[in-house]
Amino acid sequence: MLLDYAKYDRERAAESARANFRRRRFDEGTFACDVCEWSPPAVIMAMGVPRVLQAHHIVAVSAGGHDTDENLLLLCPNHHAIAGALRRKFTQRDALLEALRRSTEHADA
Secondary structure, three states: OOHHHHHHHHHHHHHHHHHHHHHHHHHHHOOOOOOOHHHHHHHHHHHOOOOOEEEOOOOOHOOOOOHHHHEEEEHHHHHHHHHOOOOOOOHHHHHHHHHHHHHHHHHHH
């Protein structure tokens, strides 16, 4: 089996973009889920940038999306799982955020 170096390079670049996005949000003090505003407890935050909040590409890099802040959301594990299930159904930030908010409303009912 041959290694697809181009795919490997894209995946490494995407991981670096996600890490940089998380770091910027942490440094700016906006390190909370873009949907429910949950943030890790202070004891975890004191350890540095926790990976418990995950950067999610709205349009996957493999589908032509870019590693820009406009194409990334910061999500708690629950909303990241839902966003993964909705993958490719939404290509716009506001539409995906609205769908994620609606999914949370249904879960609370």
